[in-house]
Amino acid sequence: MRIPLIAGNWKMHTIRSEAETLARAVVQACEGLQDREVMIAPPFTALATVAATVAGAKVALGAQNVAWEAKGAFTGEIAPPMLLDIGCRYAIVGHSERRQIFGETDALINRRLTGALAHGLTPVLCVGETLDEREAGQTLAVLERQVRAGLAGTTAENPVVIAYEPVWAIGTGKTATSAQAQEAHAFIRNLLAELHGQESADRTRILYGGSVKPSNVDELMAQPDIDGALVGGAALDGESFARIIHFQ
Ligand code: 13P
Numbered sequence: 734m735r736i737p738l739i740a741g742n743w744k745m746h747t748i749r750s751e752a753e754t755l756a757r758a759v760v761q762a763c764e765g766l767q768d769r770e771v772m773i774a775p776p777f778t779a780l781a782t783v784a785a786t787v788a789g790a791k792v793a794l795g796a797q798n799v800a801w802e803a804k805g806a807f808t809g810e811i812a813p814p815m816l817l818d819i820g821c822r823y824a825i826v827g828h829s830e831r832r833q834i835f836g837e838t839d840a841l842i843n844r845r846l847t848g849a850l851a852h853g854l855t856p857v858l859c860v861g862e863t864l865d866e867r868e869a870g871q872t873l874a875v876l877e878r879q880v881r882a883g884l885a886g887t888t889a890e891n892p893v894v895i896a897y898e899p900v901w902a903i904g905t906g907k908t909a910t911s912a913q914a915q916e917a918h919a920f921i922r923n924l925l926a927e928l929h930g931q932e933s934a935d936r937t938r939i940l941y942g943g944s945v946k947p948s949n950v951d952e953l954m955a956q957p958d959i960d961g962a963l964v965g966g967a968a969l970d971g972e973s974f975a976r977i978i979h980f981q
Pocket of ligand 1: 828898903905906942945965967
């Protein structure tokens with residue numbers, strides 16, 4: 734009942750010419766794709782270029798972050814209507830790099846998420862524990878705090894995607910084992926059921942992110958509660974991302 738979603742987070746990579754080449758490769762990889770969805774989130778400066786490249790293809794566009802107000806004095810921020818105007822359907826919020834490098838708090842991330850929803854964007858809420866937190870046995874407590882705070886004020890009717898991205902697995906080559914990922918995903922789904930009811934929890938896609946590659950995607954996607962992937966490094970290589978899209 735959940736259509737898998739393979740998403741590429743390009744982070745702070747690609748000038749427009751590179752973005753266009755990569756987007757073309759994604760369009761090609763998505764030809765004839767039936768049973769899964771694909772989303773790419775280029776940097777803001779490449780959104781217009783990528784939107785033009787993927788026009789008419791089955792590739793959704795996402796932003797890597799989003800503000801909550803429609804407009805105003807928010808230097809450096811991008812408003813939801815601006816993203817909708819350029820063709821975005823999704824917006825990533827709460828990525829661990831936003832939390833760790835830029836000090837974004839659960840409360841701020843919640844404002845971004847509810848702002849995105851209010852304007853008709855589907856937020857992709859990223860959650861995940863650090864290595865210290867995992868070693869201290871706090872993984873599930875951290876996930877619970879981040880999911881509860883991130884989704885505060887939302888209802889079962891709000892479309893959201895959750896991405897479980899253990900911080901220690903991002904860009905390190907260390908993937909969570911499929912069992913570790915499945916445990917976290919099942920925990921998040923149970924929490925969603927508690928918050929918004931079982932039907933909403935069954936409908937909500939929970940993506941795994943953290944060193945997803947062609948060599949591990951099949952095993953990850955075979956887990957019952959893993960509904961897709963949020964891919965960083967391997968999404969910058971057209972061939973690797975194509976293979977991930979075509980997970981078995
Ligand atoms: P990597 O795939 O490079 O580990 O990055 C994961 C990520 O942060 C996606 O948002």
